[in-house]
Amino acid sequence: MSDDPVHFRCDIADGVATLRLDRPDRKNPLTFDSYAELRDWFRALPYRDDVKAVVFGSNGGNFCSGGDVHDIIGPLTRMSMKELLAFTRMTGDLVKAMIGCQTPVVAAVDGVCVGAGAIVAMASDLRVASHDAKTAFLFTRVGLAGCDMGACAMLPRIIGQGRAAELLYTGRAMNAEEGAAWGFWNRVVDRDALEETAQDMAARIAAGPxxxxxxxxxxxxxxxxxxxxxxxxxxxxxxxxxxxxxxxxxxxxxxxxxxxxxxxxx
Incomplete structure (x- = not known):
């Protein structure tokens, strides 16, 4: 596991690793490389003792805009079925790695949190949002199914079957207050308090057994x-x-x- 990753930021202090996607000018989209590097980072996490909690944070006022349109979506339209399945399995492996990393993960979500970004938030153990957070599972909006990266298994368990079905069929945005009422967010705070709140939650976990x-x-x-x-x-x-x-x-x-x-x- 590298503490100086190429495709995202990683800062470790007092047992808490803070990760951020680092393309704020594009609202932090995921790429083939960042998917793979994040997957590998979480897979290696059980084998180290210095990280006791993880904060997956926002950057530049946004969390993640999903798969990059130019770096991912465009190339996918030209791939064979075998190549496409390799990609969709890789994205699912990121969720499996987050779930299997044996370390609690706190998502700190500001601004845009859509597509695969919404999945990363969903796959975290605890979720804190700013009042400006907008979350959407956009897959049907681009002609795909809503069943991506475990969404149909995990989202109903968090917010209920009917609410999950609405978000996955329509791809509409869920605002922060709605997400809090539905149980998606553990806490909704002002933007200025988001980082401190998430870090405090992670620090309390890191200080525990x-x-x-x-x-x-x-x-x-x-x-x-x-x-x-x-x-x-x-x-x-x-x-x-x-x-x-x-x-x-x-x-x-x-x-x-x-x-x-x-x-x-x-």
């Missing part, structure tokens, strides 16, 4: 496909494992001493 957070993220995603009985048993096993960690003992000892626990992630 990181092994426990990893297990929480794992179970949140695995339990989608479990029965209730399977989920309860899986959580029993996960919690028993967490009870063997030093952080669990630290929390107990701090409680007895009337002190705040200091977690170390082991």
């Amino acid at each position: 990181n092994f426990g957070h990893m297990m929480t993220k794992t179970m949140l995603n695995q339990e989608w496909s479990m029965s209730l009985e399977q989920a309860i048993e899986a959580e029993a096993q996960a919690q028993a494992i967490c009870m063997q960690t030093a952080d669990f003992t630290r929390a107990y000892e701090a409680f007895v001493a009337r002190e705040k626990p200091v977690f170390e992630g082991d």
